[in-house]
Amino acid sequence: MCELLAMSANTPTDLCFSFTGLTRRGGETGPHKDGWGVTFYEGKGVRSFHDPDPSASSRIAEVVQTHPIKSEVAICHIRQANVGDICLANTHPFIRELWGQYWVFAHNGQLSDFQAEPGFYEPVGTTDSEALFCDMLNHLRQHCHRGDPAETLVEHLVELANNYARQGVFNLLLSNGERLFTYCTTKMASITRRAPFGPARLKDTDVTVDFESETTPDDIVSVIVTEPLTTDEKWDIYQPGEWRLWRKGEVVLSGGR
Amino acid sequence: MCELLAMSANTPTDLCFSFTGLTRRGGETGPHKDGWGVTFYEGKGVRSFHDPDPSASSRIAEVVQTHPIKSEVAICHIRQANVGDICLANTHPFIRELWGQYWVFAHNGQLSDFQAEPGFYEPVGTTDSEALFCDMLNHLRQHCHRGDPAETLVEHLVELANNYARQGVFNLLLSNGERLFTYCTTKMASITRRAPFGPARLKDTDVTVDFESETTPDDIVSVIVTEPLTTDEKWDIYQPGEWRLWRKGEVVLSGGR
Numbered sequence: 001m002c003e004l005l006a007m008s009a010n011t012p013t014d015l016c017f018s019f020t021g022l023t024r025r026g027g028e029t030g031p032h033k034d035g036w037g038v039t040f041y042e043g044k045g046v047r048s049f050h051d052p053d054p055s056a057s058s059r060i061a062e063v064v065q066t067h068p069i070k071s072e073v074a075i076c077h078i079r080q081a082n083v084g085d086i087c088l089a090n091t092h093p094f095i096r097e098l099w100g101q102y103w104v105f106a107h108n109g110q111l112s113d114f115q116a117e118p119g120f121y122e123p124v125g126t127t128d129s130e131a132l133f134c135d136m137l138n139h140l141r142q143h144c145h146r147g148d149p150a151e152t153l154v155e156h157l158v159e160l161a162n163n164y165a166r167q168g169v170f171n172l173l174l175s176n177g178e179r180l181f182t183y184c185t186t187k188m189a190s191i192t193r194r195a196p197f198g199p200a201r202l203k204d205t206d207v208t209v210d211f212e213s214e215t216t217p218d219d220i221v222s223v224i225v226t227e228p229l230t231t232d233e234k235w236d237i238y239q240p241g242e243w244r245l246w247r248k249g250e251v252v253l254s255g256g257r
Numbered sequence: 258m259c260e261l262l263a264m265s266a267n268t269p270t271d272l273c274f275s276f277t278g279l280t281r282r283g284g285e286t287g288p289h290k291d292g293w294g295v296t297f298y299e300g301k302g303v304r305s306f307h308d309p310d311p312s313a314s315s316r317i318a319e320v321v322q323t324h325p326i327k328s329e330v331a332i333c334h335i336r337q338a339n340v341g342d343i344c345l346a347n348t349h350p351f352i353r354e355l356w357g358q359y360w361v362f363a364h365n366g367q368l369s370d371f372q373a374e375p376g377f378y379e380p381v382g383t384t385d386s387e388a389l390f391c392d393m394l395n396h397l398r399q400h401c402h403r404g405d406p407a408e409t410l411v412e413h414l415v416e417l418a419n420n421y422a423r424q425g426v427f428n429l430l431l432s433n434g435e436r437l438f439t440y441c442t443t444k445m446a447s448i449t450r451r452a453p454f455g456p457a458r459l460k461d462t463d464v465t466v467d468f469e470s471e472t473t474p475d476d477i478v479s480v481i482v483t484e485p486l487t488t489d490e491k492w493d494i495y496q497p498g499e500w501r502l503w504r505k506g507e508v509v510l511s512g513g514r
Contacts, residue, residue, distance in 0.1 A: 042309075042344070042345040042346075043344055043345060043346055044346040044381050044382065045307070045309075045344055045345025045346030045347070045348065045381065045382065046307075046345065047305075047306075047307045047308070047345055048304075048305060048307075049304070049306070050302070050303075050304045050305075051304070052299075052302075059320065059324050060320065060324065063316065063317060063320050067316050067317065087299070087300055087302055088299040088300060088302025088303065088304055089299075089300055089301040089302030090302070091302065095352075096353075096354060097353060097378065097379065097381060099379065100379040100380060100381055101381060102381055120377065121354065122354065122356065122357040123357065124301050124302070124354060124357055124358060124359055125301065125302065
């Protein structure tokens with residue numbers, strides 16, 4: 001299994017604090033040592049870092065922890081391999097272009113018997129996750145249209161996700177840079193930080209941050225993870241089958257089975 | 258205009274020396290300060306670094322200079338913007354998946370009136386370069402097939418490139434991870450290093466390397482650039498209209514107008 005982290009914010013915000021907590025679990029406080037990756041949207045562009053080495057000891061992860069990259073949407077994944085070798089091609093997040101937007105995907109879980117229908121998008125690596133991502137995009141390209149309202153896209157995504165969830169564990173992060181779709185079958189939690197901001201302490205390493213000193217009163221920043229990252233904040237736990245669509249730090253649509 | 262750098266090698270090799278020379282030109286010894294990017298193939302996977310900041314002062318570029326990432330094919334670009342704003346979405350190399358392979362593209366030049374036919378692949382940013390890349394992949398997808406021999410693919414690529422070259426400046430690097438296609442309209446040069454290896458000195462900064470100590474006798478490593486990077490080696494200058502297909506450090510097909 002793996003761990004997931006995403007951010008949705010109404011102003012470009014760095015992920016240093018949360019990323020520092022998560023990456024400890026990649027070979028130090030957790031067993032997810034089979035690679036890691038993170039993608040930051042900046043406008044319509046993305047910048048990604050992928051590494052098949054353990055995040056807890058990665059020189060590149062250290063740079064991402066300490067070099068503030070400001071983003072309104074970011075998606076991060078640390079891997080404990082089950083399906084697919086440990087190699088760069090199997091390292092999440094996966095990225096494809098659809099309708100002139102980069103779509104970014106990370107998955108926790110396993111659908112080991114999943115067989116994708118042939119389609120335009122094809123996996124490069126050998127994970128079930130990348131095959132699922134290609135299947136989702138092939139479905140969207142076939143059944144939806146550029147400029148469809150969020151409600152329409154989400155209806156299709158929820159139907160796909162419910163179907164995958166019947167075949168295995170499918171905790172999902174998916175974004176096109178404007179919105180972030182999250183779906184839980186077994187574990188996901190979120191926190192929304194807004195004024196008045198307070199301090200927070202990471203669970204996985206001795207780091208505390210005072211968000212008050214790093215924010216303005218209008219900032220709204222949400223973090224979505226498979227396991228809560230801090231010990232002194234109240235995280236909102238997803239129910240199995242629950243999904244939430246995030247935009248600019250807030251839930252704009254949600255539902256469940 | 259911009260500058261390009263690529264590597265083709267028969268064994269995973271790092272790009273630190275050449276990358277250090279090139280990135281000096283991004284705001285220090287050259288005016289190409291409007292972002293930079295590099296993509297390394299590792300097997301079928303890729304890892305990319307993209308930054309809209311000047312490469313000469315980029316913290317992330319510093320990591321890539323000093324952290325050896327071993328690859329058989331790498332493509333790098335430093336940008337001096339002409340068409341398209343300075344932003345991440347306009348930062349080369351551009352990447353798309355075709356036939357289950359990542360295709361990576363970087364371009365030097367300008368075809369400011371270029372209008373791509375609508376197709377499956379669409380640009381995310383606003384550069385003529387990304388529109389050209391999408392046009393090439395749309396053509397390949399429509400007219401070629403998975404598993405076509407290199408000769409067939411190259412025939413199509415050369416025809417496309419000759420056509421673009423009639424409309425402006427089109428110096429090109431394009432790879433699918435197996436092969437590297439290079440095309441010159443105005444400036445490109447290559448060097449192939451093999452045993453007996455010797456020392457080399459960068460033109461843009463006071464760095465010397467002794468390749469003898471970093472290689473084995475079987476290594477073949479070629480570097481392709483828009484402007485030679487070293488002062489004490491003999492670079493092989495491309496003619497206008499000349500193209501070369503590289504594989505494992507050697508030219509396997511070539512031609513010209």
